[in-house]
Amino acid sequence: MNFKFFDKLSQDFSELLNDKKEYNVVIEVDKEGNMKSFTAHSVVLRYRSSYFDKELENFPTDKNHIKTIIKPNISAPLFEIILKYIYGGIVDIEISDTKTVYELMINANKLEFKELSVKLESYLIESKASWLRTHFSLVYRSIFNSNEFKDLKNFYNNIIVKYPNLIFESEDFTSLQETALISILKRDDLKVEEIKIWDYVIKWGIAQNPTLPTDSKEWSKENFETLKITLKRCLPLIRYFHISGDDILEKVKPYKKILEKQLWGDIIQHSISPNKPITSLVLPARIISNQDFTSLQETALISILKRDDLKVEEIKIWDYVIKWGIAQNPTLPTDSKEWSKENFETLKITLKRCLPLIRYFHISGDDILEKVKPYKKILEKQLWGDIIQHSISPNKPITSLVLPARIISNRELSSRPISTPELPSRTISTPEFPSRTISTPEFPSRTISTPASRTISTPEFPSRVNGPFSIIINEEHVAELSSWIDRKSTTYSLSNIPYEFQLILRGSRDGFQPKTFWNMCHGHAGTIVVVKVAGTDEIVGGYNPMVWDNSASNANVKTNDSFIFSLKNGNIQNSIISRILKNSRALYYYSMKNIYGPAFGISEFMMKSNVSDFTQDELCRCEIDPIFGSHYEKPIRTSNKKFSILDYEVFKIIKK
Structure with a gap:
């Protein structure tokens, strides 16, 4: 039997805080005027905190062998609580207001006291949910870019979906960070009318520019330009073509000067003649998760499922389709485990026109087993067998029709020709890939053989509209890059380019997560990465003649043929x-x-x-290491400043 005396141990250790003789660390906190000094012991700090262990390594001792650490961004009252936790393992939050608890959580996380941070996070969610809802902007902007606080993020994501007005109508909505607002605007499941979303975005943009006249009727051309620049990353995320004509005239028209002329023209044309093709990108309506989703007509659901540009995971689309099918048959038992053969047959008949439109071969194996398998009886035996076979052996030929991944994302806001939702021709192709090549994060660059005899009957798909090979570089860039690959002293003519640039990955199509790069480029040799730097005309990148290997870890790659570059573009006259x-x-x-x-x-x-998003936190860079020097001939940027990206592409270089 063990006797534990933690209470007495905690009490005795806490007494060390009053020891003014044996301390060897001084910690100065808070800003000037409120600054306060605390004494501590390095041995306690080192063993209780990995953060302070690292800090103490970096600070010299004075003549009295004392190390002084300065933390001006932590208030004295907060640090006193933290210091008592370090020594005694006790935090009394009953005497603290909720904002203090929140600030304590944030600072505990910064100081790497994960145990304390997680405990306070749980406390706020379980006991102070009302405060969290009314202080959305304050909390969300603190946790948005952090890799921690997953439970709080889930808490707020749930609010965004179910109670978005709590956010948009909150007093501090306009203090929301741009990146956080963008993440909300990207959601397909916002239960808010699109015109109200427009109103909120305009309100937010104006609040960022307090010098704008109160009445927009008095605005100058420069005033509208100011708002346009402020909202340049938000405006492309509005679903303009799902706003009524009356609202367009009443709410959008007064601010038409902040929209591109082509877009405004297409909005008006669509309001007058909705069946006429337009040039602007038509984002899908925010309907998938709406409460009235199950009341959609079958034809409307089918038109949605046919789209290649749904920005929703395929497994979620499967979930929505099952939900819709069950809702059409209210007599089905609530628990599918209790279903009879006839129950499954009922659902199968209900969904017979929807099931062929699911992109089964772009669903992960885990989701297949967890979400699809319980309903396998509504699928044809051949299809279910092929799904399992593809999960186990993705290179083995299958009989079932393999539909392409939904590859067009909301970030791809270039001027691609695209027809309106009412027209049958809803899909856009990527001409760089053969028609049967599937490229997904789970199964990079797998070619699926599809024999002539197909077992699934699907609706006839419309022909696809060809888009540009790249949204970053042009043919002149290709000629220049090809010349560099071949070490030519002069640039190839456009008619004499010896290489084809085959697109492997596009950030705005496939995602900006670092993992996506490794999953999709793994196994490819002879590739070029091109990056559009956010906020400038710069295009930078690199050529790798070797194979990308996502299993390699902390490994140097040796080659004599790689190079990095920047390309002439816009105001940049010369390539490097x-x-x-x-x-x-x-x-x-x-x-x-x-x-x-x-x-x-x-x-x-x-x-x-x-x-995990190259467009967000400005950590990409092109600079020479001050210690180790350069492994390449010269810098490719004039600035050493780190940057985020607007988009990026990876091409496989293939000899024609």
């Missing part, structure tokens, strides 16, 4: 090529592939994101 100097580290494969993408040299061209 920088060839490898030290071939021992032409490229580097980091172990943390959820953070790092391609890395040429040390950081001469490197893509990185701590929030």
